[in-house]
Amino acid sequence: xxxxxKGSYQLRKKNMAISISALFINAxxxxxxxLIFPVNSxxxxxxxxxxxxxxxxxxxxxxFRSWYKLTGxxxxxxxxxxxxxxxxxxxxxxxxxxxxxxxxxxxxxxVYPGYNTPSKGNIISGQIVTCMCILMFHLGxxxxxxxxxxRDKALEAEGHKVRNTLTLKAIxxxxxxxxxxxxxIKLYDAVSSFKIATQYGYNALYYSEFAxxxxxxxxxxxxxxxxxxxxxxxxxxxxxxxxLFVYFTFGFYLLLNLLAGDRGSWVYKIVLLxxxxxxxxxxxxxxxMLKYTVLSFIGFYIIGAIVSLRKLGLSNITMDDFLKSFxxxxxxxxxxxxxxxxxxxxxxxxxxxxxxxxxxxxxxLLGILGMVTNKIIYILDLPFSLVSSWFSQKYLNISxxxxxxxxxxxxxxxxxxxxxxxxxxxxxxxxxxxxxxxxADYRKNPLHFIFAVSTLHTFLPVTRGFFHLLLKDWFYxxxxxxxxxxxxxxxxxxxxxxxxxxxxxxxxxxxxxx
Numbered sequence: 001x002x003x004x005x006k007g008s009y010q011l012r013k014k015n016m017a018i019s020i021s022a023l024f025i026n027a028x029x030x031x032x033x034x035l036i037f038p039v040n041s042x043x044x045x046x047x048x049x050x051x052x053x054x055x056x057x058x059x060x061x062x063x064f065r066s067w068y069k070l071t072g073x074x075x076x077x078x079x080x081x082x083x084x085x086x087x088x089x090x091x092x093x094x095x096x097x098x099x100x101x102x103x104x105x106x107x108x109x110x111v112y113p114g115y116n117t118p119s120k121g122n123i124i125s126g127q128i129v130t131c132m133c134i135l136m137f138h139l140g141x142x143x144x145x146x147x148x149x150x151r152d153k154a155l156e157a158e159g160h161k162v163r164n165t166l167t168l169k170a171i172x173x174x175x176x177x178x179x180x181x182x183x184x185i186k187l188y189d190a191v192s193s194f195k196i197a198t199q200y201g202y203n204a205l206y207y208s209e210f211a212x213x214x215x216x217x218x219x220x221x222x223x224x225x226x227x228x229x230x231x232x233x234x235x236x237x238x239x240x241x242x243x244l245f246v247y248f249t250f251g252f253y254l255l256l257n258l259l260a261g262d263r264g265s266w267v268y269k270i271v272l273l274x275x276x277x278x279x280x281x282x283x284x285x286x287x288x289m290l291k292y293t294v295l296s297f298i299g300f301y302i303i304g305a306i307v308s309l310r311k312l313g314l315s316n317i318t319m320d321d322f323l324k325s326f327x328x329x330x331x332x333x334x335x336x337x338x339x340x341x342x343x344x345x346x347x348x349x350x351x352x353x354x355x356x357x358x359x360x361x362x363x364x365l366l367g368i369l370g371m372v373t374n375k376i377i378y379i380l381d382l383p384f385s386l387v388s389s390w391f392s393q394k395y396l397n398i399s400x401x402x403x404x405x406x407x408x409x410x411x412x413x414x415x416x417x418x419x420x421x422x423x424x425x426x427x428x429x430x431x432x433x434x435x436x437x438x439x440a441d442y443r444k445n446p447l448h449f450i451f452a453v454s455t456l457h458t459f460l461p462v463t464r465g466f467f468h469l470l471l472k473d474w475f476y477x478x479x480x481x482x483x484x485x486x487x488x489x490x491x492x493x494x495x496x497x498x499x500x501x502x503x504x505x506x507x508x509x510x511x512x513x514x
Contacts, residue, residue: 091341
């Protein structure tokens, strides 16, 4: 017991040191941020852009390292989020730090059609805001960390295992029921999207009469699709037949999306499925990682070719177009990172032309009010528009989607000086919901496991988007799923004699041991 207390003390001491150092780093960084921002000069700043690009990389290394020292794991739900944050909000800067440039990068052409080209000072200002926001996001995330407690023996008793078995059974049954409904809907929509993209081009999926509108039964089915897949995996404890069914279903869905020209919506899913397999089924070793890296590299070339052709529509593609899409100039890794990093354009636009231009109520408040349905917003008679639609159609006056970003939304709501504070709160809330201990066993708390993974799956796109629609996805795709699992478990416990006896026995066993 003395050794246990000593080890616990050392752990708390280490965690305290990490937290205090993070507070110190953020305090110094924010002070410099207030003093330096904005950078108004536009001359002789090329070296400063390069330096800030490397500073961003060092910040990423610091975040990954401090999280590893705190939690003991490097491949986690949190680090997956941070990885995508940097790709979408700092991707081009990472390429600049490595000396890689392309003609269409930020600073080489107008930020958007009809607007000025960002100056070096504008770019540095965007880099500073992005770096400060991710530092504060990380600080908020550190606050949510809870050290792994030594379990009471009562929690490892047979009764506790029985309750977890019941929960796994409820998860599997719920996922089967939802899957019967959601999987055909998702695959049907994927087939429909493929047909539309083939005939009219990829953009028609989002900027035409074919675009998805409103919340309906089919939309809810789409939102529940991924939760049902991971529920089948976890609920079956990675049963071989179920695992093959889930991977085949996802593979078919992925193929249809690739053929339609989509290179985004499936990426988060495949990363999370790999992480789930690593944590729940078969840990990845160096050899496996090398194999997947090579396959991913080959896949990137194929995807890059498809993406470069997607605007044409499959019926308009020539052989020259196809061969050109595989050329060195179209290196898929470089172009993908530059395209992802283009999300910084939204932030630069706000910094260049004024961030206080949003004519409606705070977007976070609108997102919370419209989580279930936008009708609540209309009942309250609040002026409303989706921020991405407003930004593209009303502010920029363009016909295609300019996207958005997590940093730009914070700046739009509270300005560049308070945006880092907002990001700290968001970091705490999001990481609290998706945090899992590095040694967490899904069999011991399966419902929390699914909640964390599904929550990250829902909110990963916010790195290049905004919260309003994602809060809807979270309500219907995560909260609704959890409620349905609890209802099925309640039914199993109260209306099935076999499980009722087992559950009651587990409670008695726990009470006796306590």
